[in-house]
Amino acid sequence: MEKALQGLRIIDFTWVLAGPFATRILADYGAEVIKVQSEVTMGATQHNLSGYFNTWNRNKLGIALNLSQPQGIEVAKRLVQISDVVVENFSPRVMRNWGLDYHTLRKIKPDLIMLSLSGMGQTGPWRDYIAFGATIQALSGLTYLTTFPGRPPLGLGYSYADHIAGLMAVLAILQALEYRQKTGEGQYIDLSELEAMSTLLGTAILDYVVNHRVASPLGNRPAHRIAAPHGAYRCKGEDRWCAIAVFTEEEWESFCRVLGYPSWTKEERFATLLDRWQNIDQLDLLVEEWAKEHSAEEVMTLLQEVGIVAGVVQDAADLSQDPQLKARAFFVELDHHILVKASFDGSPIKLSDTPAHFQQAAPLLGQHNDYVYHHLLGMTQEEIERYTKEGVLI
Amino acid sequence: MSLLGGSDLQGLRVLDLADEKGIFCAKLLADMGADVIKVEPPGGDPTRNIGPFVGDEPHPERGLYFWYHNTSKRGITLNLESGEGQEILRRLIGTADVIVETFPPGYLKELSLDYEALKEFNPRLIMTSITSFGQTGPYRDYKSCDLVASALGGQMYVCGDSDTPPLKPYGEQAYQVASLFGAIGTLLALYYRHFSGKGQQVDISMQECIAAAIEPVNVRYLYDQVVVRRQGSLQWNNAFRLFPCRDGYILLSLFQQWDTLIEWLDSEGLAADLKEERWRHPEFQLKEKEHVIQVLEQWTRRHTRAELMEQGQLMHFPWAAVNSIKELWDNPQLLERGFFAEVAHPEQEASFKYPGAPYKLSRSPWQVSRRAPLIGEHNQQILGEELGFSSDEIADLALRGVI
Numbered sequence: 020m021e022k023a024l025q026g027l028r029i030i031d032f033t034w035v036l037a038g039p040f041a042t043r044i045l046a047d048y049g050a051e052v053i054k055v056q057s058e059v060t061m062g063a064t065q066h067n068l069s070g071y072f073n074t075w076n077r078n079k080l081g082i083a084l085n086l087s088q089p090q091g092i093e094v095a096k097r098l099v100q101i102s103d104v105v106v107e108n109f110s111p112r113v114m115r116n117w118g119l120d121y122h123t124l125r126k127i128k129p130d131l132i133m134l135s136l137s138g139m140g141q142t143g144p145w146r147d148y149i150a151f152g153a154t155i156q157a158l159s160g161l162t163y164l165t166t167f168p169g170r171p172p173l174g175l176g177y178s179y180a181d182h183i184a185g186l187m188a189v190l191a192i193l194q195a196l197e198y199r200q201k202t203g204e205g206q207y208i209d210l211s212e213l214e215a216m217s218t219l220l221g222t223a224i225l226d227y228v229v230n231h232r233v234a235s236p237l238g239n240r241p242a243h244r245i246a247a248p249h250g251a252y253r254c255k256g257e258d259r260w261c262a263i264a265v266f267t268e269e270e271w272e273s274f275c276r277v278l279g280y281p282s283w284t285k286e287e288r289f290a291t292l293l294d295r296w297q298n299i300d301q302l303d304l305l306v307e308e309w310a311k312e313h314s315a316e317e318v319m320t321l322l323q324e325v326g327i328v329a330g331v332v333q334d335a336a337d338l339s340q341d342p343q344l345k346a347r348a349f350f351v352e353l354d355h356h357i358l359v360k361a362s363f364d365g366s367p368i369k370l371s372d373t374p375a376h377f378q379q380a381a382p383l384l385g386q387h388n389d390y391v392y393h394h395l396l397g398m399t400q401e402e403i404e405r406y407t408k409e410g411v412l413i
Numbered sequence: 414m415s416l417l418g419g420s421d422l423q424g425l426r427v428l429d430l431a432d433e434k435g436i437f438c439a440k441l442l443a444d445m446g447a448d449v450i451k452v453e454p455p456g457g458d459p460t461r462n463i464g465p466f467v468g469d470e471p472h473p474e475r476g477l478y479f480w481y482h483n484t485s486k487r488g489i490t491l492n493l494e495s496g497e498g499q500e501i502l503r504r505l506i507g508t509a510d511v512i513v514e515t516f517p518p519g520y521l522k523e524l525s526l527d528y529e530a531l532k533e534f535n536p537r538l539i540m541t542s543i544t545s546f547g548q549t550g551p552y553r554d555y556k557s558c559d560l561v562a563s564a565l566g567g568q569m570y571v572c573g574d575s576d577t578p579p580l581k582p583y584g585e586q587a588y589q590v591a592s593l594f595g596a597i598g599t600l601l602a603l604y605y606r607h608f609s610g611k612g613q614q615v616d617i618s619m620q621e622c623i624a625a626a627i628e629p630v631n632v633r634y635l636y637d638q639v640v641v642r643r644q645g646s647l648q649w650n651n652a653f654r655l656f657p658c659r660d661g662y663i664l665l666s667l668f669q670q671w672d673t674l675i676e677w678l679d680s681e682g683l684a685a686d687l688k689e690e691r692w693r694h695p696e697f698q699l700k701e702k703e704h705v706i707q708v709l710e711q712w713t714r715r716h717t718r719a720e721l722m723e724q725g726q727l728m729h730f731p732w733a734a735v736n737s738i739k740e741l742w743d744n745p746q747l748l749e750r751g752f753f754a755e756v757a758h759p760e761q762e763a764s765f766k767y768p769g770a771p772y773k774l775s776r777s778p779w780q781v782s783r784r785a786p787l788i789g790e791h792n793q794q795i796l797g798e799e800l801g802f803s804s805d806e807i808a809d810l811a812l813r814g815v816i
Contacts, residue, residue, distance in 0.1 A: 021609065023601040070637065134772075140746070142749070142750055143749040146746075148746075149730065153664055157655075158734065158744065160738045161583060162664065163738075165580065167577060171662065173577075173580060174664075176645075177630075177648065181628065182625075182628065187772055188772070190441065190596055191772040193597065195774060197445075197600065197603065206777065209775075210771075217768050220583075221481035221767070224481075228767075229467055230468065230477075233738055233739045239578065244463050249560065250560075260569075262560050262561050262581075323552075328558050330565035332564040333565055333567050343547075344620070346549065346551055347547055349621055350631075362635040362636075368615065369547065369616035370615055371616070372605070372611065373601070373613065
C-alpha cells in the first residue's frame with residue numbers, strides 16, 4: 020500500500036504531548052520523522068521506555084544530538100537542509116538562542132516549512148508564560164465551563180488542549196504543504212495553543228460578542244439546544260453509567276415503550292419536549308430509577324435498537340474490549356526492542372488508499388544515529404565516533 | 414480572487430453535505446480558501462435552528478452556532494430526496510474535489526451517490542465521511558451525538574468528581590474533534606492526489622476520534638492495567654489542581670519548584686509545616702497530597718487570581734486563572750496578537766468579532782472571506798452562472814421544492 024506522505028522528511032524537536040502527538044500523525048501516514056533528543060536535556064516525559072513516550076513517538080526515527088554544543092547546532096542545520104518541515108514546541112526563545120530560528124534556517128533551506136507550537140504564541144506580552152494543557156484549558160474558558168451548574172469548576176482532568184493543538188499543527192503543516200505545492204514556497208507557522216483551543220469555543224464566544232451573555236456551565240445538558248433526558252444515568256454495578264439523549268417526540272415515544280410506559284411517562288409535566296426540558300431534574304431521577312435495574316450495556320442496546328442515542332460511559336478497560344473499536348482495529352500492537360510488545364491506539368483517520376502504517380515502536384535514544392548521520396548526512400564512521408566521544412551525538 | 418500567491422486551498426471545490434459532525438471540518442477548509450458550497454435542504458439546514466440567536470430571537474438567519482461554523486462558505490438549497498435534486502448534485506459533484514458528508518452509512522448508496530459509484534465518473538474525488546461510528550463494524554447503524562461520543566470514546570468517565578456522575582466537557586467537543594480529524598484526513602488525501610492523480614475515501618468515526626484524544630486513558634491501561642478515574646479538578650497525574658481565590662479559581666501546579674513555592678508561602682507566614690525537611694521528598698508529598706492541598710488553599714484564599722497568576726508566571730510556574738468567556742475576550746495576549754477577526758453582517762448592519770485563525774501562517778494567512786450564507790443565497794450564482802440554468806428554470810425548481 021502507498022503512503023500519503025511518502026518522501027516527506029520532518030525534523031522533530033518536540034517533546035511532552037502536543038508536538039509529539041502532531042508528528043505521530045504525520046509519521047503514521049508515511050512521513051519520515053526524525054526525532055531529536057539528547058541525554059543531556061532529557062526529562063521524565065522523554066524517557067524512551069515509558070509507556071507515555073512510546074505512545075506518542077511510534078513510527079519515528081530517533082537520534083541523539085546535543086544542541087548545547089556548537090557542533091550539535093551545525094549538525095542540526097545539515098539535517099534541516101535535507102528536510103521539508105521543522106516542528107518544535109519549546110518556549111519561544113529557545114530555538115532563537117540556538118540560532119535555529121526560521122529566519123536563519125530558511126537561508127539554508129529556502130522552501131522550508133517551520134512550525135513553532137507554544138502556549139501563547141511567539142509574540143505578545145504573555146509569550147514567555149509557561150503553559151501545559153491544563154493552563155490553556157483554564158485560560159480558554161473550557162475549565163470554567165466544564166462542571167455541573169452550581170458547583171465549582173472541575174475541568175477535564177487531562178491535557179485535552181494538547182491534543183487540539185497537535186491536530187491544528189498537523190492541519191497547519193498540511194496547509195503549508197498545499198501552498199508549497201502550488202508556489203514552491205515554504206513558510207513559518209506560529210501556533211498558539213490558547214488560540215487553537217479558543218476556536219473550539221466559537222459559539223460561546225460569539226454569544227458574548229453579540230448578546231453580551233457570559234456562558235455558564237451546563238453539566239451534561241446539551242449546549243445550544245434542548246433535549247430531555249440528556250445525561251449520564253447510573254446503571255447496575257459499581258460506577259457503571261449510560262449516557263442517554265432523547266431529542267424528538269418520536270424518540271420519546273420509543274423511549275417510553277422501552278420502559279414499558281410507567282405511569283409517570285403519561286404525566287402532564289413530561290407531556291412535550293419543552294415540559295420535559297423544564298422538569299428535567301425530576302425526569303432524570305425517574306430515568307435513573309429505571310436505568311439502575313439494568314446493566315449499562317443493556318440500557319445502551321435496548322435504546323439503540325429502537326433508534327435512541329445511548330452509549331455506555333466507557334472506562335479504559337471497556338475501550339480495550341469495545342466490539343466496535345475491535346472491528347475497526349482501533350488498537351494496534353508493535354514489537355519493541357526492550358518492552359517486547361507495545362500497544363497503542365491506532366489512527367481514527369481511515370484512508371481507503373493510503374491507510375496509516377504502524378511499522379515500528381518508538382525509538383530508543385539514538386537508535387537511528389547510524390541511518391541518519393551516516394546514510395542521510397554522509398558522515399563517516401570515524402566522524403560519528405569522534406562526535407560521539409566529543410559529546411555531540413549524545 | 415487574484416490575491417498574489419493566493420490562499421492555500423484556492424481553486425479547490427468542496428461540497429459540504431454535513432451536519433454538526435462535519436460542519437466545523439468544512440469551515441476549516443473554507444477559511445483556508447477552498448470554495449466550499451454548503452448544500453442545505455429547501456427552507457434551510459436544521460442546524461440553523463440551534464441557538465443562541467442574535468438578540469435571543471430564534472430565526473434561521475440569526476443563529477450564532479450556524480454563523481460561526483459556516484464562515485467563508487457559499488450556500489445553495491437542494492432537495493436530495495428528489496430525483497432532480499440528486500441530478501443537480503451529481504452535476505455539482507462533477508465539478509468538486511472534495512465532499513464532506515455525515516449521512517448514516519448506506520444512505521448515499523441508496524441514492525447511488527456513494528463513493529464507489531461517484532469515483533467512476535470523478536476519480537479525483539475525495540469523499541470525507543464523518544459519522545458516529547464509521548462506515549463499518551457492529552455499531553455502524555447506531556446513533557450518536559456529542560454526549561454519547563464522549564461517553565463511548567472514554568472521555569466522560571475521566572471527567573467529573575468521584576461523587577458526581579461522569580461529566581461531558583463543555584460545548585460540542587466531540588463534533589469538533591471529529592471535524593479536525595476529518596479535515597486532516599482530507600488534506601492527507603489531497604496531498605497524495607498530487608502524486609497519484611486519484612482521490613479516496615476518508616472514513617472518520619466520532620467515537621474513535623474521542624478515544625484518540627484522551628491523553629492518559631489508553632496509555633495507563635495498556636502499559637500498567639490502570640483504569641484512570643475521575644478525581645475532581647485534580648489532574649490524573651496529580652500535577653495540577655484548582656484552588657479557590659478571593660475572586661474565583663486558579664489552576665496551580667502542586668509539586669513543581671517545591672522549594673520556591675514553600676519559600677513564597679513562608680514569606681507570608683502560611684507555609685505551616687511544609688517547611689519541614691520531610692516534605693521535600695516527592696514520594697512523601699504525593700502520599701500526603703491532601704495536606705499539601707489544604708495548606709495551599711489557606712494561602713490562595715487570601716489572593717486574587719491575577720496576583721497569583723502574574724507573580725507565579727514570573728517565577729515560571731505554569732499557573733492560570735480559571736477564566737470565563739468574558740475574560741477570554743478581554744485577554745491582553747489575544748488582543749495584542751489580533752486573534753479576533755471582524756466579520757461583516759450587512760443584513761444586521763453590523764460587524765462582529767469572531768474567534769480568528771487557529772494558527773498564524775506567514776505567507777498564506779487564514780481569513781474569513783464572508784459571513785455564513787443566507788438560505789439559498791448562491792442558488793442563482795451556482796445553478797445559474799455555473800451550471801447554466803436559466804432564471805425561469807431556477808424559479809421553477811424553487812416552485813417545485815427542488816431548491
